[in-house]
Amino acid sequence: MIRRMIAEESLRYPWRMIASRRSSSGSSSSSSSAAASVAVNSILLRSLKDHYLQVSKMTPPPKVGPPSSFTIVKGALDGSGPVLKRTYGNEEISVSVMRLANIMPEGSENDDENGGINQLFLHVDVAKPGQTKSLHFLCGLYPDALGIHSVSMRPKAENLEAIELPSTYNGPVFQDLDERMRDALHHYIDERGVNELLFPFLQAWVYLKDHRNLMRWFKFVGIFINESS
Template sequence: MALRLSRVLRRSPARTILSHFSGSKALAQQPLLDTSSPDDKNLTFLFSHPNNLCLSRSYISEMRRSAFEGNIQRLLRNEIQYELERSIPDQPVQKYDEFTVDERPGEQWIRLSRKFGENEEIKVEVTMFDGALPVKRKGGVDTDDDVELHITMIVDIFKGDGNSVLEFVCSAWSSSIQIQKVFMRGHDRMTGHPYTGPIFKDLDDSLQDSLYDYLETRGINDDLAGFLHAYIKNKDKSEFIRWMGNVSDFIRPK
């Protein structure tokens, strides 16, 4: 019916339609459309009664909106199918070494937690990919895929019933972890502005090595970095597919 309506509007001179709505008795007795079909009768009703001008405009607007939303849904379905045909996301694992992994579905981060020793609790908050650096290949030729993806890790170590937390802010590359900051804070991160210590690389080399050993003893090591990159890559794909599905569901007429 949309095609028929557009053809009618193109064929009908503007003055004829305007005269019709102005109440011309002669034109009012002449149907604008061939009323041989029910659809044409509906359109004749819309255009032959001045009081229905707003209704006809609303009808056209609704048709355009429906076509626009239908196109968005079609594009989203195509993208979802494309992603699934490339590879289906794996089911997220819930354990890694001594860590319990919380996927945080629908969010941009995950959390790992574990106990260590008699009275330590360790929580690791991990972002999704939040940066990248170019990587030089042999021969000095770079491509769009020659990048090293970056993940931010925040390692919090709680001890017993104490009110202080030892916090490490780290960069997790695909095969290594780099400490950026080490500082003490309270349980409530929003309280005050704690001194976050000096730039880590400015510390004595022996002290830097000792702090790396401190983390490695607790399972925060280069192997964990490799696991996190594989996990976040899978989560990134899952969240993308979930996002497209949620948008499609919202746009779909109820």
């Protein structure tokens, strides 16, 4: 790959390669290696800059707000914690989201088609005051439906460091529960506003987070390469 990039560079800027050969004809092998390294770094930096500018010009998705009962967690775009929170009676509901591509291996038949985000995974925690554990739902969210994958009891986020976790029982396989209980759990989470109405906001939010992460990657890799030149 690097050799091909250098070859392309020589076709675009032949005088640079000619000058490089002339200047290195009487130099040591170490100076030749240094010159090659500078050339590779230059090509890589130019490519990173081009991609950064290209990504920066991408049109963001339309601005969408979450359902009125939820509030956006401050700083969520820069972190890996919950995105949305709300209260329901004396309960605190928090919702974290990730796209399918971050869970399933590339090339899986469940990959989002055409690079679109048509399926999201939600981590939903229902916490009550005075309780050391919360009720945790892992859900698949689609434009027109929400499905529960598992239900478990987990330590609250603030108690994770204080509690030692041996191998914990995470509850039965959700599909092994009888239909009546599965329906009741779906109704339970729907009452708390966790349903397909969250999809438009969370879809747009994931697009923005992916875009921001990609921009940062191009930027910080470029800074690292440039400083090591």
